[in-house]
Amino acid sequence: MSYLDMARSILNALPTAENVSRSPCEKSEKSEKTLGTEVAWRVEVMRAQIPPSGPIPFLVALPEAETLFLPGHCGSCGDPLEDGRRFRCAPCQEAAWLALNEVREGVPTGDPTC
Numbered sequence: 001m002s003y004l005d006m007a008r009s010i011l012n013a014l015p016t017a018e019n020v021s022r023s024p025c026e027k028s029e030k031s032e033k034t035l036g037t038e039v040a041w042r043v044e045v046m047r048a049q050i051p052p053s054g055p056i057p058f059l060v061a062l063p064e065a066e067t068l069f070l071p072g073h074c075g076s077c078g079d080p081l082e083d084g085r086r087f088r089c090a091p092c093q094e095a096a097w098l099a100l101n102e103v104r105e106g107v108p109t110g111d112p113t114c
């Protein structure tokens with residue numbers, strides 16, 4: 001057996017990095033972590049825009065985004081929207097909800113932006 005054949009047989013016996021990293025469990029954990037980070041910075045920005053009382057403005061995560069309010073883009077951060085979403089992307093929607101709940105603890109029911 002040549003050295004190359006030996007190396008090939010060892011390589012074939014090992015699980016490849018691709019197979020290991022593509023297990024469904026690890027993938028979902030990773031995407032949850034990514035979403036958590038995506039939401040966290042939006043909550044910080046939005047929370048600063050919520051007055052302790054009175055009307056609440058439309059919360060924006062990234063005011064300098066050039067794509068804000070363009071069709072098919074998130075009105076809060078300017079990211080392209082997934083199909084079926086009209087105003088905000090998923091992280092912005094969750095961040096707005098979290099920020100409102102933090103600041104307006106006394107308004108537990110309904111959507112305070114209505």
Ligand SMILES: [Zn+2]
Pocket residue numbers: 061074075076077078079088089090091092093
């Ligand atoms: Zn967004």
